[in-house]
Amino acid sequence: MAIDFDFSRRHHHHPPAPPPPVALPADSTVVSARGLEPPVSLRRPSTQSSESLICLGRSGSRKSTLMLQSYVRAIAYEYRHVAPGRRRSFAIIDFKDDLAEGLLAGLAAEVPQALENTYFLNPFSRNAGIFPYNLVHADACGTPNDMRARQIAHLVGRASGTGVLAVALGGRQLELIAALFHAIFECDHPSRSLAWAADALASSDGIGRLASLCRSERARRTLLSLRLPPDVLASTGTRIRSVLSAYQDLENMMSAPTCVNWRNLTSPGTVTICALGKPIGGALELAEFHGNVLVRQCIEFLLASRTSPTNQPPVTVAIDECQMAASAIHDCLRRVIETGRSRNVQVHLICQGTRALRDASGALFESLLTNCAYTFCGRLSSSDATLFCREALGPSIPAAAANRIAGELISLPPGEFFFSEGDGKPRRFRGAPPDLNAWRQASVSRAGDIAAVRRRLCPQPLPPATHLWDVASGPSAMPPTSWVDPRTPRQPRSRLG
Numbered sequence: 001m002a003i004d005f006d007f008s009r010r011h012h013h014h015p016p017a018p019p020p021p022v023a024l025p026a027d028s029t030v031v032s033a034r035g036l037e038p039p040v041s042l043r044r045p046s047t048q049s050s051e052s053l054i055c056l057g058r059s060g061s062r063k064s065t066l067m068l069q070s071y072v073r074a075i076a077y078e079y080r081h082v083a084p085g086r087r088r089s090f091a092i093i094d095f096k097d098d099l100a101e102g103l104l105a106g107l108a109a110e111v112p113q114a115l116e117n118t119y120f121l122n123p124f125s126r127n128a129g130i131f132p133y134n135l136v137h138a139d140a141c142g143t144p145n146d147m148r149a150r151q152i153a154h155l156v157g158r159a160s161g162t163g164v165l166a167v168a169l170g171g172r173q174l175e176l177i178a179a180l181f182h183a184i185f186e187c188d189h190p191s192r193s194l195a196w197a198a199d200a201l202a203s204s205d206g207i208g209r210l211a212s213l214c215r216s217e218r219a220r221r222t223l224l225s226l227r228l229p230p231d232v233l234a235s236t237g238t239r240i241r242s243v244l245s246a247y248q249d250l251e252n253m254m255s256a257p258t259c260v261n262w263r264n265l266t267s268p269g270t271v272t273i274c275a276l277g278k279p280i281g282g283a284l285e286l287a288e289f290h291g292n293v294l295v296r297q298c299i300e301f302l303l304a305s306r307t308s309p310t311n312q313p314p315v316t317v318a319i320d321e322c323q324m325a326a327s328a329i330h331d332c333l334r335r336v337i338e339t340g341r342s343r344n345v346q347v348h349l350i351c352q353g354t355r356a357l358r359d360a361s362g363a364l365f366e367s368l369l370t371n372c373a374y375t376f377c378g379r380l381s382s383s384d385a386t387l388f389c390r391e392a393l394g395p396s397i398p399a400a401a402a403n404r405i406a407g408e409l410i411s412l413p414p415g416e417f418f419f420s421e422g423d424g425k426p427r428r429f430r431g432a433p434p435d436l437n438a439w440r441q442a443s444v445s446r447a448g449d450i451a452a453v454r455r456r457l458c459p460q461p462l463p464p465a466t467h468l469w470d471v472a473s474g475p476s477a478m479p480p481t482s483w484v485d486p487r488t489p490r491q492p493r494s495r496l497g
């Protein structure tokens with residue numbers, strides 16, 4: 001038998017066949033455009049492997065679009081293939097609103113049944129999106145009241161120390177806010193809310209009135225021992241009001257008889273969307289405050305309520321424009337990145353640049369680079385690209401390759417990203433484009449379902465706030481209010497009510 005040794009001629013006539021499609025596990029979410037082999041895909045998370053993710057790229061590089069597409073596909077997978085009680089849940093915190101709004105449209109188009117289990121929180125909307133948000137009734141997750149008071153005082157101090165509200169609060173003012181919050185946490189009055197801290201500073205007998213309602217001797221003594229000049233008291237009160245009750249709807253939310261409950265918001269198959277992109281008056285620090293409070297509540301609940309290892313279904317907490325949250329709550333983000341896997345909780349952090357993240361918290365940046373299973377990186381400024389290649393890629397790939405990638409990162413077109421998984425070699429790809437027209441149409445044809453989502457947490461108007469000065473001091477007090485959100489568990493009846 002004659003053997004044809006002329007391989008070159010054979011190859012010339014028969015160009016090499018494309019590689020066969022790679023078989024992905026059925027529960028992987030493909031995020032790359034068609035035609036890329038192997039496709040870029042994200043595994044469904046499990047306690048076996050950490051699936052946290054970081055997505056970087058300057059504004060307009062289509063990070064939000066890439067992640068939005070991945071969430072709609074992943075939610076569609078859960079609703080088509082997973083039993084209701086085992087479905088993954090999503091908490092999506094968006095400091096810009098485009099991901100939040102896009103998700104409603106994407107679900108309406110591709111997984112309309114998921115809208116029934118979707119909650120929408122927007123502390124800045126006039127009616128749709130408002131929710132009971134009385135931090136006194138929030139799940140403490142085992143944190144002692146004085147510590148909770150301190151955490152929130154710290155966030156108030158940060159929020160009122162930047163931007164429109166200007167001038168940082170001093171140490172003594174923070175002490176005062178923490179003492180007021182602690183006293184309110186230790187109150188039994190059914191109408192109490194943290195906004196009472198501003199009320200207490202608004203009149204000469206306010207602090208005494210609050211102290212008389214407080215059941216903790218220690219909290220009362222601390223509060224009464226702080227002696228600050230009247231102008232400091234007044235300016236501190238203004239700061240508290242500007243963050244907690246700047247306008248009527250927020251004041252009513254903060255004084256509601258209950259608080260949203262992350263047990264419900266992260267139950268299997270639930271999609272919870274927090275839209276923080278349009279703070280009243282454009283005050284970004286308000287978005288920062290409320291975003292940080294909500295992210296901390298969510299993560300602390302998930303870490304405290306799940307055993308390690310757990311057999312509960314996965315939860316993904318995604319934060320878009322996460323540089324807004326990175327500096328104030330880096331401790332809790334690090335904790336979930338480092339210890340979330342065995343509790344089946346993972347985070348996705350989406351951020352405009354590497355330097356913003358490192359400057360917000362070096363420790364968080366380090367932790368992300370060592371613990372994230374997936375990294376997406378779109379177009380970056382040249383200094384961000386250099387930092388990314390040195391810190392994120394540097395150890396795993398040769399310097400020359402890192403430099404070449406840095407050069408490419410600076411000029412990536414919108415929608416293209418580098419992807420790296422663990423220590424693997426980074427690959428460049430184009431994100432799968434969502435069918436934005438179909439999504440837009442679905443958001444019109446399912447407008448009723450979407451409106452129901454926006455009103456789900458608060459179907460009735462909230463009662464107006466009760467102020468500290470409306471409340472008789474001492475144990476005679478007000479009757480408990482009858483308004484209870486059907487979806488938040490009833491708070492234990494107060495001892496005084």
Ligand SMILES: Nc1ncnc2c1ncn2[C@@H]1O[C@H](COP(=O)(O)OP(=O)(O)O)[C@@H](O)[C@H]1O
Pocket residue numbers: 057058059060061062063064065066098415433434
């Ligand atoms: N396939 C596409 N074709 C055209 N425009 C798109 C496409 N995908 C996204 N966009 C638009 O590009 C803009 C930037 O995308 P976005 O995901 O918001 O970027 P980033 O989050 O990185 O700032 C948005 O207005 C988005 O609607």
Ligand SMILES: [Mg+2]
Pocket residue numbers: 063064065096098320
């Ligand atoms: Mg974005």
